[in-house]
Amino acid sequence: MQISNCKSLIAVGFTLCITAQSVNAETLRLLTWGGYAPKAVVDMFKAETGIDVEVTKSNNEDMIAKLSATRGGGFDLVQPSQDRIASAQAEFNIYKPIDLSKIDNKLFVTSMLDSTLKSSMYDGKPYGVPHIWGTSGLIVNSEKAADVKDYADLCNDAYKGKVTYRLKRPTLIAFAFSMGLDPFAAYNDPVEYEKIMLQVQDKLISCKGNVKAYWSGGDAMKNLMRSDETVAAMAWDAGGWQLHDDNKAINFVAPTSGALGWIDAFVIPRKSKNEAAAYKWINFVMQPKIAALITDSAGNFTASKGADEFVNAPLRAKYQSSFDTASVDNIKWYPPVPAGLEIIEGKVLDRVKAAK
Amino acid sequence: MMTKGKSKTPLKLGLLLLLCPLLLWLVLLVILPQLTMLNISLQERIAPRIYEYGFSNYIEFFTEPLYWNTFLRTAVMSIIATVLTLIIAFPISYYIAKMLRGRAKGLLLVLCLIPFWVSELVRTYGWMILLRESGVVSSFLQYIGMTEGPIEFLYTDATIMLGLVYSSMLFMVVPLTSTLESLDDSYIEAGYDLGGNGLSVFWQIIVPHAKPAIVSGCIVVFMLTLGNYLTPILLGGKSSLWFTEQIFTQFITRFNWQQGSAFGVLLLSISSLIVWLGLKLSRQSFSKVMS
Amino acid sequence: MLNHTDFDLQCTDLVRQFDDFTAVDQVSFAIKKGSFFSILGPSGCGKTTLLRMLAGFDDPTSGDIFIKGKSMIGVPPNKRPVNMVFQHLALFPNMNVSENIAYGLHRQGINKVEIKHKVEQVLARVNLSGSGQKKISQLSGGQKQRIAIARCLVLNPDVLLLDEPLGALDLKLREHMKVELKKLQQEFETTFVYITHDQSEALVMSDQVAVMNHGQFQQVGDPQQLYFQPDNAFVAGFVGDSNKWSATVIDILSDSLQVKTTTGLILYAQKSNEKAFIIGSEVEVFIRPEAIHISQVSTAKADQNQLTATVNNILFDGANSQLLVEEQTSREEIKVKLPQTAEFIHLKKGDNLQISFPKQQVNVFPKLQDK
Structure with a gap:
C-alpha cells in the first residue's frame, strides 16, 4: 500500500517535471511593467514564433526582490529601469551580460541604445538594452491647483490633504532638484548625497500634512485624482495623459525644475532558461509597428527607431501639450545608481513615513 | 529478546509513519524557515556581495529610534486593539451564549462569521469605500446636513484601530461564546441568590470561568494584530507605520534581507515575550489556555 | 385570614x-x-x-x-x-x-x-x-x-x-x-x-x-x-406502593361499598362521607401491599376482605420482600408484603395462601380524568 503510494507519487512528480519542462521549452517568462506586453502583441508573437509569453507585472523594487530571492531565476527576461541595473548586478549578481550579436541594433534609436549600454555597464560588460522611456513629473488639476508648477509647490499650504505622491526614491530626487539641489552630481559622493537627502527629508516631513496618501500603484493614484480627493500629484506622464482623456482639466505638467527621465530596459536574468526566446521577444517588440502598439498600451514612447510615425495622433498631441522644446531639454535623465545609495535613501524614506 | 523486538518494531514503525507528516510539516515549514531567517539575520553587509557574521542588524534595531519606536507603537496599538476587541466581544458573546436560544443563536454566530468568508483584502476595501472622503459615510453625513463639506475618515490611527478590532472580532467571540455556554446558568443564579449584584457576579463568577477563553482569545488577537499587514497599511495610509510594513519594506523595497530577517526574528521573540508576560500576569498556563 | x-x-x-x-x-x-x-x-x-x-x-x-x-x-x-x-x-x-x-x-x-x-x-x-x-x-x-x-x-x-x-x-x-x-x-x-x-x-x-x-x-x-x-x-398512586385496579361500584351498603375490578375481583371498601358514589360509577381502587395480611389458614373476621390466592412469584428484597399472588377466582395479580418471619420462610411458588385486609384499607376514588 505504502510502496504503491510512493510509486504513484513519484510518477506524478515525474509527470509534473516533464510537463513543466515541456512548457518551459515554448514559454517566455517575462517580468515587466503593466502595459509593456499587451495581449495583442503577445498573440502576434505566439503566431510568429510559437512561443507563449507569460507576463508578470511588477516594478523596479519588486523585480530586484524577486530575482534576488531566486538568485536570478524564475524569469527569462526582465525590464528594470536602466539606472538600477548595474547596482543590482553589483549587489546580488542576478543578471547576465547582454549578447549584442543577438540584438538587431538597427531597430534602436542609436543614442538611447548607447546610453543604456553605458549605464548598465558592470565589470566592463553591458547588461541592458533600452525599451520604453518616459518621465516623472506633475499631474495637476488645472481647475483646482493651477499654480502647481514644480514639485515643491505640492507643499503649498493651499493644498492641505490634497496632494499625493509616492514614498520612493524618485520623489526624493525630484524634491532635491526642486529645492535647487543636484542629487545626480552627488551620486558618487555618499557624504554629500546624504546631506542633500537629509534636507529633502525635512522638506517631505514638513509637507506631510499636505499628503492625502502615498500612492503605491498607478490605479490608486488615478482614483484619487479622478474623485477630486487630490488635486495634484507627482506621477508618470502616461498616467496624466490617461486622466486627461477622462477629465480635460487634469493633465501632465513638466515641472519647472525638470521632469525626471527614465528608460526601462531589457535585461536577461542570470538563470534565464529561455534566452533565445528572450532575444526573439526583444527583436520582435522593437519593430516600429509593434513598438507603436506598445506605446498605445503603455502610454509611453519606445526606443524603437521610426516607431513614432505609427503612434496615434492624440498621444503625440498630448505629449506635445506637456513638453515644449525647453521642457524636453530640461529632462533630468537618471544616471546609474551607485550601489549603497539606496541604503541612505531607505532610511530617509522610513523617517518620513514615521514622522507625524 | 527476539520476541520483544519483533513485537515492538512494527508498532514503532507505524508510529513513525503516522508522525511523518507532522514532523515534516514542523521541520520543513516551521523550524527550517525560522532557522534560515536567523542565519540570514546574522549576516552583515561589508561590501557588495560580501557578508560576514555579526549582530549589526540587531544593533541597528535598538540604536535607530525609528525601528524601535515603530515596534513599540505596533505593540501598544496591538494591545489596545486586543483590549478593545475583548471589551466589545464580551457582551456580544454573553448575549449569544446566555440570552439567545436555538435559531437566533446560530444566526448571530453566522452573522459574526460572514465577513470572514471574503478575504481580508476585500473586507478592508469595504471599509475604505465606506470611510473615504468621497465614500458612503461622508456622503451620507453631507446628505442629512450634518456637515458642510466631505470628511476624510481614513488614514488615522482610529481608523486602523477600527479595522483591527473588526478583523479580530471573530477570534475573540468564538472562544468566549463556547466557554460562556459551558457556564451553567445556576452559577450565575447562585451568585445573585447569595446576594451578589451584577458587578460582583460578573467579576467573581463569569470572568473567572471565562478566563482561559479570554486569555486565549487575547493571545490569538494580539498575534494576529501584531502580524497584520494589510489593515494598517490600507486604512492607515501615510501614517500607518506598522512593524510588519518595516519588514516588508526591508525585504522588498530595500532588498535588505539581512535587516528584514533580523526584524522578523525580533518580532517573533519580542511578541512571544509579551505573550509570556501576559500569561504570567493573568496567572494562566499556556497549555491550559490553548486546550 | x-x-x-x-x-x-x-x-x-x-x-x-x-x-x-x-x-x-x-x-x-x-x-x-x-x-x-x-x-x-x-x-x-x-x-x-x-x-x-x-x-x-x-x-x-x-x-x-x-x-x-x-x-x-x-x-x-x-x-x-x-x-x-x-x-x-x-x-x-x-x-x-x-x-x-x-x-x-x-x-x-x-x-x-x-x-x-x-x-x-x-x-x-x-x-x-x-x-x-x-x-x-x-x-x-x-x-x-x-x-x-x-x-x-x-x-x-x-x-x-x-x-x-x-x-x-x-x-x-x-x-x-x-x-x-x-x-x-x-x-x-x-x-x-x-x-x-x-x-x-x-x-x-x-x-x-x-x-x-x-x-x-x-x-x-x-x-x-x-x-x-x-x-x-x-x-x-404517587405516594407509596399500591395495588391499583380500575373497578365499578356494584353495590352501596350502609357503611361500605362493593366494587368489582375489570377482571371480576370483588372487594369491600369503607364508605366515606366526603365521596359520594352511585352504583355503576367508574372508580380506582388502591390497596397497599403491607396492608394485606397473609396466612396459611383462613382467619376470617367480619369487615374483612378475605381471598384465597396462589403464590406466583417471590420477590426477595430483605425487609422489603414481596409476594406476587394470584387470586383464585378472578386470576387478578396482587402484590403482598412478605413478612420475613419463620412462618413464611419456606413459602414457594404454587403454594396456596389466605389473604385478608380490612375494608378501611381499601381506598376508592373516582376515576382520574387524564388531562
Missing part, C-alpha cells in the same frame, strides 16, 4: 402562565416557621417553576408571595431573605471552600474578621472544620452537599430552598444525606422548602409535604396523612 407572622412563607393564588401552558395554577399554601416543607411531584409538575418564583428567578403571572409577611413581588433574588441550594449545587469552582461560604457575607459588607469567624463556625456546624482551604474539586459528594447548604445557612436566611440536591448522589449516600439534612434543618431551625420527585426523600425528612401535579397542589399534609389518607387517586 391567617396571621402573617406565624409563617415564614406564604403564597396566595400563585399562577405562572407560559404562552399556552400553565406551569403553576392557583397554588396557595403557608409554611410554619422552622418547618421542613417538601413539594413532591413528578417531573414537569411545576415544582421547579414554583421554587424559582420563590427564589426570585421567575415572576408569577398573578398571586403573591409573602416571606415573613412581606410581599416579594418585584424584589430581585439578591434582595430576598431566601437562599437556594441548586440541583447541581453550583459551588463556584474558582473559589475554595471558605471563599464559597464567604461570598454571600462579603456581599453583605460584613468585615473580614467577622466573616472569618462566621465561616469557621458554620464549617464546624456542618462537621467540616479545617476544610476551608480545600478546592471544591477535592470534596466528596456529601461534603459538597454540606458546603452548599452551609454557604446558604451562613447568611441566616428566613427560608432555604432546596432543588432536589440529593438527585446526583448514589443510593447509599442519598440515604445517609436524608437523615443528615433533617438533622441540619433541626439544628439551624431554618425553614426548608425542599422539592423532589422522590417520595422517600419527602416522607423521611418533611414535617409537611405538598403533592403537586399539573401545576396544582393535590394534597398538603404530614407524611402519615398522605400515606394513609390520600385525598385522591393521584396522591394514592
